[in-house]
Structure formats: structure tokens, C-alpha cells
Amino acid sequence: MKKILVIHGPNLNMLGKREPEIYGRKTLEDINTALKDRGRELGLGVETFQSNFEGEIVEKIQQALGQADGVIINPAAYTHTSVAVRDALLLLDVPIIEVHLSNIYKREPFRHKSMVSDIAAAQLAGFGDYGYIMALEALPRLYS
Template sequence: MPLIAVLNGPNLNLLGKRQPEIYGRETLADVETACRTLAAELGLDLRFHQSNHEGQIVDWIHDARETAAGIVINPAALTHTSVAILDALNAFEGPVVEVHVSNVHKRESFRHHSFVSLRADGVIAGCGTEGYLLALRHVSSRLGARNRT
């Protein structure tokens, strides 16, 4: 089964607790459960991580070069600042889908620029936590994974 790395950036550990009017009430554990359920249906294996530290996310992307067929990434605030994450993603050869729970384009202007989008094969924003599932479906489609639903 192809392995997909689902990587989450700063403050996503507070999903469901921090600004629920923007990010909703689902927790990151809820997101992981939903992703694992869908991944099994799609015939994918999943590695799910969250870190508040940029270097840790870069290390997981480096690891994905050797172990994963695709990456779903919600870099959170690092979206707008991290050339290091962009450089790491540029060294990854599989499909990459960038996810944002909120519609970043309806928010503060500094959120409108994404370094990650320069590498991403797709960007999903404003679909709530369902964006993760859409991203997994897209990666599965790009990989030609069996057992699509």
C-alpha cells in the first residue's frame, strides 16, 4: 500500500479548541481518525504528524522522500514564512497537496501568500477539515491507487 504522509504545522494541535468560529470544533484527533478511515478505503497507508517546530516538519518531509508516495500538508502559519519547507518539498518527487481549514484568501492579507503553493500540485482551502479528505482523494487519484470510493 502506498504510504501518504499527512503533516500538520503549528497550533493545529489546538484544532477544535482555538478559534472554533474560524477552524471549527473538530480536533486533530478527529481529523486523523477520518483520514485513516478514508485511507484504508482507498488502499493507502498513512503516517500522521503534527509539530509546532519548523525543523521537525522539514525532517518529516526528508523522511517522506524515502518512505512516502505522497504528502498532504497543512503547514499552518509556516505557509507564509517557510522557505525551508518549500525547499524540502521541492526535493520530494511525489504529489503534494496543501490544505488549509479556513479560507486563507478571506483573511488577513499576509495569509494570501504561500511558499508551499509554489510546490503543491493542489491547494485546498476553506473546506474545513473535509479538505484533508479531499486532499487524500486527490493524492490517491494522482497515484492511481486502487479501491477508490
């Protein structure tokens, strides 16, 4: 069974409460449950992880080396600032899909730059929570 690691960055633990007009009303638990359910249907093992701390995200990515067959990551605010997350992702030789609930290109200019988009196999932005499911369904098509 292929193992997929889903990483959620800072403040995503507040989904459903934080700016629901932008991020929707579903909670992170709702999203993780949907991902695990869809993963089972697709024959994929899904592990989810969320942290508000850059170092913990970096460590989780490092631990995925040789363990995960694909990564879905919503770096959240670290999308625009973290060379450390980018460098950790470069360690992995698996497909990576970057996901954003909102369309970062229709928001403030500082959100238009992603530190990971050029190393990701794909980016999904603006599909809300369904973007995670889209990424999960797409990952098996990206295996080499």
C-alpha cells in the same frame, strides 16, 4: 499499498479549542482518525504528524524521501514564512497537496501568500476538516 504522509503545522494540535468559528470544533485527533479510516477504505496507508517546530517538520519531510508516495500538508503559519519547509518539499518527487481549513484568501492580507502553493500539485482552502479527506481522495489521481 501507497503510503501517504499528512503533516500538520503549528497550533493545529489546538484544533477544537483555538478559534472554532474559523477552524471548526473537530480536534486534530478527530481529523487524523477520519484520514486513517478513509485511507483504509481507499487502500492507502496514512501516517500523520504534527509539530509546532519548523525544524521537526523539515526533518519529517526529509525522512519521507523514498518512503511516501504522496504528501498532504497544512503548513499552518509556516505557509506564509517558511522557505525551509518549501525547500524540504522540493526534495520530494511525489504529489503534494496543500490544505488549509479556512480560506486563507478571505483572511488577513499576510495570509494570502503561500510559500508552497506553486510547488504543490493542488491547494484546498476553506473546506474545513473535509479538505483533508478531499486531498486524500484526490492524491491517487495525481500519481505519475
